[in-house]
Amino acid sequence: MLSLDALRPVTSAALLADFAAEHGVDAATSLLGTGMTAARLADADAEITAGQELQLVRNIVRALGDRPGLGFEVGPRYRAAIHGIWGYALISSPTVGQAIQTVARYFELSYSYSRASLEISGDEARIGFDDSDIPADVRGFLLERDVSGSIANWREVFQRPLSLRRIEIGGGLLSRLRPLLADMGVDAEVIAAPGETHFFVVEAAILAEPMPAASPETARLLEQQCAALLHRRVQRTRLAGEVRDLLVRRGQASLGQTEVAAALHMSVRTLRRRLVEEGTSFRDISAETFGILAEELLSTGLPVEQVAYRLGYAGAPSFTTAFKQWRGITPGRFAREHPGR
Incomplete structure (x- = not known):
């Protein structure tokens, strides 16, 4: 899990607070115990800690109730560009496989609290999301947010539907996610994973396909910037x-x-x-x-x-x-x- 002291832009927290406000949750309730103010949320250049944002998530889930589907409402709002240079490094990658590797390598620059991985097994590529360290009271909401956001971004970035062989959901969350994925129109088998990690399983052959906006030189430059940014944030926390x-x-x-x-x-x-x-x-x-x-x-x-x-x-x-x-x-x-x- 990403360190709760790790810094991140305030962008995601502001997005979540706006989402909560649309559902009738006032700013004071969303910000309770976070150490943040409404003015800080409105400062596009501000940085907060992952722990502050996690507390904001907890406040929103507590206020609205941890009902299935809540995370699916907010997840598609997390477009690739909202993640800054990490998102642009993904978009400019030469191939689908290199894009996924960049995602996994610098996943701490995203707004997720999970760890990402890419495994190749025979003719399958397994894209993993390990969220086992996330507190139970917000784990379902955050998994919904990350899954729905990933599916929406796949369609936007790769300019094609996400062709899945199956989705594996771990941690006892299958019963929560399966009907939501069906309602979202995901045409893939959804089964239980044996452990805690969740997987998107696709054909390994698609990893060699070129990205629609491939720019190898830009991708190299942005990946260097991702490495520098991640190092700087670690040093500062x-x-x-x-x-x-x-x-x-x-x-x-x-x-x-x-x-x-x-x-x-x-x-x-x-x-x-x-x-x-x-x-x-x-x-x-x-x-x-x-x-x-x-x-x-x-x-x-x-x-x-x-x-x-x-x-x-x-x-x-x-x-x-x-x-x-x-x-x-x-x-x-x-x-x-x-x-x-």
């Missing part, structure tokens, strides 16, 4: 990841910037500046980290008082106040609505 790891290891919500900066051998001022450069803040990382830890503990059935104690709060009242700021509901209500999540 290192500190946020270190802060998150430290907070998880210590497990104390009372841990402040001073202690964290000292543990990382830097001044508080440097810590703040570098986190701002990575598009986040200590407050946002702390709220997200302990919010997720609190959710996991509450879902196991632990009483609110024990969760508060384990996370280092002075008592249930202070923990309840912090959790309401994070989730918008009390921890007791969250535990009742999400037992054994």
Whole structure:
């Protein structure tokens, strides 16, 4: 799974917020606990973390209900060009096979939370999407989004229908996806995959076919830019990841910037500046980290008082106040609505 600290353009988050608004979900609900503002969503040059967008997805799914088909409504809006140079590198690839290899190699530059792969087995090519690390409460929605978006993009980029031998759906999601794919007009066998990964299976021969907008020189240049962009994003998110790891290891919500900066051998001022450069803040990382830890503990059935104690709060009242700021509901209500999540 893509690191939750990895940076990405705000484009997808803005698209999702607009989609939610069309369904009656206001911006305050969509942005709850994300650390984002409406102004940041409107800034086309802004970057956010994958974790911030994932929280926005969770808010939308919670507000609209995790009904089958919701992701299919939003997926076709993710056209290739929305992904920037990664999308253009795909379009300009010389052959279908090279396009798919570029997709898989730089999949972290997409807006997906899965890992992509390409396997050749006899006369079949298997395009895999491993989303096994995605939280269960948003996995169905995100799989729908990625599958429907991939099918729509295939038609647009390759200028032909997606000629599938079959689709294999893993992770117990077959019953959810099969009727949706039929409604979408996908003429292929849809079966259960033995593991967690999902596959589009096509004839291997199509990998040698030329792309409609092939431009080998452009493709090479764009692939170099993809590599540079991916490296730059990884470099810029290192500190946020270190802060998150430290907070998880210590497990104390009372841990402040001073202690964290000292543990990382830097001044508080440097810590703040570098986190701002990575598009986040200590407050946002702390709220997200302990919010997720609190959710996991509450879902196991632990009483609110024990969760508060384990996370280092002075008592249930202070923990309840912090959790309401994070989730918008009390921890007791969250535990009742999400037992054994």
